[in-house]
Amino acid sequence: MIKLLLTDLDGTLTEDRGTYVVDIGAIKALRRAEKAGIRVALVSGNSYPVLRGLHNYLGLSGGLVAENGCFVFHGGVTFRVCETVPREVVSEFAKTFNLRESWQNEFRRSDFGFTPAELKDEMIKWAEERGLVVQSSGYALHLSGKPGGKGAGVRKLLELANVKREETGAIGDSRTDIEMFREAGITAAVSNADPELKRVASISLKLKSGAGVMEFIDMLLS
Amino acid sequence: MIKLLLTDLDGTLTEDRGTYVVDIGAIKALRRAEKAGIRVALVSGNSYPVLRGLHNYLGLSGGLVAENGCFVFHGGVTFRVCETVPREVVSEFAKTFNLRESWQNEFRRSDFGFTPAELKDEMIKWAEERGLVVQSSGYALHLSGKPGGKGAGVRKLLELANVKREETGAIGDSRTDIEMFREAGITAAVSNADPELKRVASISLKLKSGAGVMEFIDMLLS
Structure with missing residues (x-):
């Protein structure tokens, strides 16, 4: 049941x-x-x-x-559940990969959204080097603190x-x-x-x- | 039309x-x-x-x-549109009139919600003295910066x-x-x-x- x-x-x-x-x-x-x-x-x-x-x-x-x-x-x-991601890191991710931040990022602390939603290998590497997780939902990229x-x-x-x-x-x-x-x-x-x-x-x-x-x-x- | x-x-x-x-x-x-x-x-x-x-x-x-x-x-x-209401003033209003803050207050800057929704004359006076506006929607009391x-x-x-x-x-x-x-x-x-x-x-x-x-x-x- x-x-x-x-x-x-x-x-x-x-x-x-x-x-x-x-x-x-x-x-x-x-x-x-x-x-x-x-x-x-x-x-x-x-x-x-x-x-x-x-x-x-x-x-x-x-x-x-x-x-x-x-x-x-x-x-x-x-x-x-997750570690907080510092605001500077969020902005740096957007700048490095030329992404647009979600309007909801203002109301988030551990997981941030970006478009376009296409996930690239360089992004995974960039996130791993900083102890972060990156995923794509098809709607947005998500950069999250661990465990994500x-x-x-x-x-x-x-x-x-x-x-x-x-x-x-x-x-x-x-x-x-x-x-x-x-x-x-x-x-x-x-x-x-x-x-x-x-x-x-x-x-x-x-x-x-x-x-x-x-x-x-x-x-x-x- | x-x-x-x-x-x-x-x-x-x-x-x-x-x-x-x-x-x-x-x-x-x-x-x-x-x-x-x-x-x-x-x-x-x-x-x-x-x-x-x-x-x-x-x-x-x-x-x-x-x-x-x-x-x-x-x-x-x-x-x-409205003036920002300082966080301390919001807390003071809740404390003075024994009100519960809306979970959405964390995401507001100029207008804050409280329950119970019953509007009292002392509240109107309290708000006026501080250059603020207070109203009731029936769902919540709203304390707002001018014009409100x-x-x-x-x-x-x-x-x-x-x-x-x-x-x-x-x-x-x-x-x-x-x-x-x-x-x-x-x-x-x-x-x-x-x-x-x-x-x-x-x-x-x-x-x-x-x-x-x-x-x-x-x-x-x-």
Whole structure:
């Protein structure tokens, strides 16, 4: 029996990959899950205030993992998982690789977003030399303090929620969701997901993004 | 012809007053308005990151007025309308009147939220003595730097959007929306709105909150 459903946001709850417009059917499905006793949590590269706003207004109760795994919120408790990245380092990364900073960087401390989202080998080397982690979600590059990535944040959320791995479901679209999938008992990749994510998912869905979320929740509730 | 629709969030786009759950029918109606060429802007007491997240994920394009009028975002441009309130003053207000600070205060500079939302005469006096403004939205108390209130923010948004008063519609539920209504050509109060707002509205809607938003947008598009 699934008690907690972890869902990615960009490319998963949206109408498609590459758009920010949330899928109405997906919101309805999340609310159906909540009514059936499955708490829904957002696990995303977005900043804490953006995710907490969505969590509240979408009518969810499972908490959230923000900053690509570095920040956890559950039942009124907030928790920082990763090391803080100094502001100068963030600016230097943007300058070195000619990247545009996310408007949300002002509201982040451990994980920072940049576009374009294309990850290059020199970036990985640059981050490693400074004890940092760099990943791409397809929407943005994420430069994070250690440990970085969604795994550590999800483990902390499950601990705070007092939910076991077998009681946890997860859905996503991007390779950055692989770490989240490792912490969940049943995992679903939307049809337009990265091939690397499909390979580790227990279910490959027929439908894309938000429609895939409906498909997965229908399975969980049937 | 209405080109821009200003909408309050809490109690207006939600399923009812007193809940944070966004009404699905209201989201659909906002998207219908956008498709018909009416840009939709959020005008709310919420912080900038929460509103910009919702603006993007709801699929809106009209920009936003955050911090109860003190912060404006339109087409990539951000603008601060009010004086900054020092952090110590915010803490002193909370302590003096035994209030709980909003979790969003960390992300605000000119307008701060507190609960319970009940406005007392001593608070108005306290704020006046310090050159500040205090208002209640029914959801929260707002302590703001001058000029404070939704009016100045809405005027700035209309200037940035290059839209005239007659081309602007507005919908809300609370007495804090009165200032927004003064800047719009056609104004609608949801059926569960404060009586003071209904008195200045051009239309008193039959339906409450999110259902009222649908009712108003149906009127605008018919």
